Amino acid sequence: MQIQGWHILxxxxxxxxxxxxxxxxxxxxxxxxxxxxxxxxxxQMKEENGPNDADASSPVEGRVVDSPRQDTHRNTGSTRSSEPGSTSSTT
Structure with missing residues (x-):
């Protein structure tokens, strides 16, 4: 639908x-x-973000880091952990 002269009037x-x-x-x-x-x-926003837009088009290098596996049978819901190096607070 185009706006015609009588619409504007x-x-x-x-x-x-x-x-x-x-x-x-x-x-x-x-x-x-x-x-x-x-x-x-x-x-002003375009000027502030201008350099970042050029970086967004360049390829990004990275590596995938596997997270440590959690043993589901050990997770009993207690506040103490039997794994070395872990910190937990007991109430």
Whole structure:
């Protein structure tokens, strides 16, 4: 659906009826200021994140590290552990 000239005319008439003619220039000015602020914030965010975007396209090297296996038959829910080097508090 394309917006045609008479659609825009209806929108303008509704805006005049809702806001009144004297308030429309102020409303348009505040909308313009809000858009300028929004655009400047978006531009600033892009500049801050710019170098990171170049790194995101480069390949990442890494290695998979296997986590130590847990013995499920030893896990009884007690607070003490029989494995050396483990720290646990008893109440």
């Amino acid at each position: 209806i929108i303008i008439v509704i805006a005049i009826l809702l806001f009144g003619a004297p308030k429309l220039p102020g409303l348009a000015r505040s909308v313009g200021q809000s858009l300028r602020i929004f655009k400047s914030e978006v531009r």
